[in-house]
Amino acid sequence: MSRASRNARRARQHQNEITGPVPAAVYAAIKAEALCVYCGTEADEVDHIWPVSLGGPEHVSNLVAACGTCNRSKADRLLTEWVLARVHQGVLADHKVAAEYARVMKFKIGPRELEAV
Numbered sequence: 001m002s003r004a005s006r007n008a009r010r011a012r013q014h015q016n017e018i019t020g021p022v023p024a025a026v027y028a029a030i031k032a033e034a035l036c037v038y039c040g041t042e043a044d045e046v047d048h049i050w051p052v053s054l055g056g057p058e059h060v061s062n063l064v065a066a067c068g069t070c071n072r073s074k075a076d077r078l079l080t081e082w083v084l085a086r087v088h089q090g091v092l093a094d095h096k097v098a099a100e101y102a103r104v105m106k107f108k109i110g111p112r113e114l115e116a117v
């Protein structure tokens with residue numbers, strides 16, 4: 001069974017919007033883009049930006065070239081969750097994302113706890 005067929009089956013299992021299955025040639029063309037959209041190194045895999053397990057569609061608009069390291073690191077998280085986690089872990093230096101993380105955490109812990117900091 002091809003990767004495209006497996007992903008289409010997974011998408012059906014999650015009752016996602018399906019316009020495919022995405023042909024294997026499309027997967028190959030995305031891989032041929034050569035660079036990982038997340039880190040810029042050589043890409044050898046295709047990532048579903050919005051994970052199929054979380055309702056992402058099996059559609060070309062949801063597919064990007066990625067290296068294995070980024071694809072496995074992101075796994076089944078939303079892009080926003082993954083990027084926030086990487087900034088929080090110090091793996092990724094992005095001041096705008098770090099500021100957003102701080103904002104999110106501020107609301108999470110509440111103003112009373114912030115006054116004590």
Ligand SMILES: [Zn+2]
Nearest residue numbers: 036039067070
């Ligand atoms: Zn990468």
